[in-house]
Amino acid sequence: MATESTSSPSLTTHPELDARAVASARALAAHVVQAKGHGHGGTAMALAPLSHVLFSRVLRHAPAHPDWLGRDRFVLSAGHASLLLYTQLFFTGYGLTLDDLAKSRTLGSKTPGHPEVHHTVGVEMSTGPLGQGVASAVGMAMAARHESAVFTPASALLDHTTWVVAGDGCLQEGVSGEASSLAGTLGLDNLVLIWDDNGITIDSGTAETFSEDVRARYRAYGWRVLEIDTPDDLDAIETTLRTAVERTGRPTLVALRTVIGAPSVRFGGTSAAHAGGFGADELAAVKTTLGFAPNAPLHDLVAPETLEYTRGAVARGEQLYREWEADRAAWGACEPDAVARWRAFRGGEFSTTALDTVNVGSTGDQIATRKTNGAVLRALNGTAPLWGGSADLAGSTTVEVHGDRFSATNPGGEFIRFGIREHAMAAILNGIALQGPWRPFASTYLVFSDYMRPSIRLGALMGLGAVYVYTHDSVAVGEDGPTHQPVEQLASLRTVPGLDVVRPADSVEVVAAWRRILASPDHPVALILSRQDLPVLASTEVTPAGVTAGGYVRWQHGDGSDLAILATGSEVHLAIDAAAHLAHEGISARVVSMPCVEWFAGQTANYRESVLPAALRARVAVEAGRGDAWYRWVGLDGRVVSVEQFGESGSGPEVLRRRGIHLDAVITAAHATLATPAGDPTTPHGPPELVTN
Known part of the structure; x- marks a missing residue:
């Protein structure tokens, strides 16, 4: 059985076709954004060489088997550069077309403005808020490492690599720093973070806001740092990326210096390259620089031989997939019990x-x-x-x-x-x-x-x-x-x-x-x-089902037709105490425990009616938090007992009483809603005053 699954064969390289593929990727990004008048082409253009090498030579993926468990994961943390990912999914055979690229950022397209998981085949995560992809990639790497250790500790069968591409903005966000610090502490050497070090953000150059030594910071986190100073040298990129997947006991930061918007002369290396089109004249100049006719339409930007070449990723992926399946079969023959446990885990089979x-x-x-x-x-x-x-x-x-x-x-x-x-x-x-x-x-x-x-x-x-x-x-x-x-x-x-x-x-x-x-x-x-x-409150046989329904009658006096008191959490016992007190006054109340309003809202109308009859307009909700949303359930005739101010230091019972969460407040609210003339058109309708102190 194989013990190493991190290496990957490259597409048979052809310098001329490689150059054409990169030129096509750059031209597509510039053309699509200009044609639409909006979008983000600059980063997709700058990273075209990197993305071509990664998807064609290094990344372990199988376009014909997009859910293959042995695949590497790729996360585009700089999600605004979605055209970078969509272009590679098109080139390598994930089912996208040039027309899909042209329709990016339009309603109903397969190519939304930022990548969305479960929407576009080949997208592993919904990204866009900067830094989120970096932090979630840490979680992916942790989970992969954990699964491998639990089920195949003597093999690298499940030990794939998680790749993430991030920009300066991602690394400025605190969430990426928090996660990167933990990744270094945990020694996640199945994680590779590629940093697009272009020195540009939307408003300015990074020198104004981001002057720290990022490389030194990541070394301090416990990461290994590799450099790519020649962003157009495909072989150098491949060599560095292959070094990055070596298991060294440390996650790897690959610092890649690029020029955003390259090869545009007018916009390259400027904040203006981040978003929006370059204008017809500059687009024509870019196309000419890349070897295309200045007025070339979209479909002329990808020659048939270029697409045939990049679609070699399908055959490459099939080879990887079959080799992995053979390794898995060998594992099954050697350790059938371990395989059975893993299959049950992957199949969602477990007992409660x-x-x-x-x-x-x-x-x-x-x-x-x-x-x-x-x-x-x-x-x-x-x-x-x-x-x-x-x-x-x-x-x-x-x-x-x-x-x-x-x-x-x-x-x-x-x-x-x-x-x-x-x-x-x-x-x-x-x-x-x-x-x-x-x-x-x-x-x-x-x-x-x-x-x-x-x-x-x-x-x-x-x-x-x-x-x-x-x-x-x-x-x-x-x-x-x-x-x-x-x-x-x-x-x-x-x-x-x-x-x-x-x-x-x-x-x-x-x-x-x-x-x-x-x-x-x-x-x-x-x-x-x-x-x-x-x-612990008194329960009946309906309690478990009532909880899973999100709301149910937990306590009732008589037929409960006079008043409903809704509550959650620690206020349910308070609601029951209030209802019991009101029962001595001859008031027939029901206490509705509503542990999850979302679950309750999803029940059938008949079920909701059985718990909260529409005719029962005298209602009180009590919860130790802001109460505005409870009017959805108590209506305009109801009352809400809630906390509408920040608290203060003191014992819990004292603060609760000071902020209006106590028996007298619930009883007072109950009397108030019972006194409201239900359905009287002369009664002013509008949310009553919240019951606070």
Whole structure:
């Protein structure tokens, strides 16, 4: 069985055809942007030699098998240069056409303005926000190294390389620095970062804003640094890239000096080359310099013999694919049990029976939901494809599982220490999820979700199954004060399309929520948990199904037809106390626990009606956070008990009461909504005052 899978045969080289392919790539970028009047051609032009060598000679990929597990991953972190990637996907046989390139950035095209995974064959990640691709590539490399260590520790069968192309802007963003620092610490030598060192950003030259020694910085991170000073020397590029994939115990930065917009005389090396067309005259001059007629149309920019030459990547990829399949077959013959485990992992086969062993306590027990969640993660460790860690808060958020940490010397480690790098942590989770089929999780305090927000948004956009475990979920954090007390974060997270925000009321709901989370690998989840102990509430046989439905009647007096009190998390027991108090007044109330409004909104109209009848207009929502969005559920006749100001330092119960989350406030809100004349056209309609102190 082969023990080395990182090398790759190159396309049989032909200097003249290589030169034509590079010239065509440059001309295509300039032509398409000028024809459309918008787009980003400068970087695609400058990196045409690099991308041609990478895709034709070095990258392990098989265009006829785009999902081949043994392929290298390529991430274009500088996503605005999407034409660079689309051109290579066209040249190497991924199904794109010249017409697709011409339609870039238009509605419904296969070539959107920035690359989008699951939309264009050959695109590994949705990129565009600068630095995200770098950080997620770190996650891809981590996941690949972990999978290899767990399933094929004596072989390089699964040890492919993750490549990422980044610009100056990517390396200025903090998220790339956070992730690169961790990559160096972890010794991810299956990661190669190619830095387009062109010295230009949108507004100016980088000397005005980016004067640091990037090479020295990456050496300080623990990276190996290689240089390419001749950006048009294809053989020199190939030699350097092949050196970059050697396993040395360190990730590699390849610093490539380029001239943005080359070979344009007027725009080359200037900020004006970043975006927009060069004008008809300059485009004609560029085409002439590249060996084309000055007025050559799009289809004349790629000669048939050039395309035939670059499409040799299909045969090259087929060779790589068949060799890898032979290695996999040999592995199967030698280690059938290991192969069976790997296939089950890749096929998403796992059991959730371990959840049955989690001690959820008895009614009335006091258990913080963060503690139950920790018990869930430890129970599932080794039985479900969960893998993750914490931003230096594992002891507090209780997410650490049994076993050793993932490290340079122990890539099979069960737990990741991300360090105090919240933004990179979220971006790395995206990379792990893209590599798949791990369900990555990461944990910190809810208030620090703000540090993670751009990566969370991107994960939701890509439909990735990351799980963000947030504890210390309200002003009940207490003594640490307002800097650590989340107020607006819950409401803010719920505005992210495709993100499921889950706030369980007790340990029973935590376990039930995990059953749905594990069954939904194409949705990111923000799991919101309490620091403080919460009472285990009385449950019925409908509780687990109600939780997975996102909302259900957790407690009811009589037929519950007078009033509905909606609540999440730590406020559900408060809602039940209020409803029980109102019952002594003869008020028939139902308490709706709504651990996930997104799940509830996705239920059938009949189910939602059974929980919240339209005729039941007297409604109160209570949650220890901003409350505006709850009017979707309580209506204009309802009331919302919420926290509308930052907190302060004091004990959790004191701060909750000071900010209006207490029994009297819920009862007062209930009386107010019950007193509202339902349907009276003379009653002013508009959101009532939020119930705060």
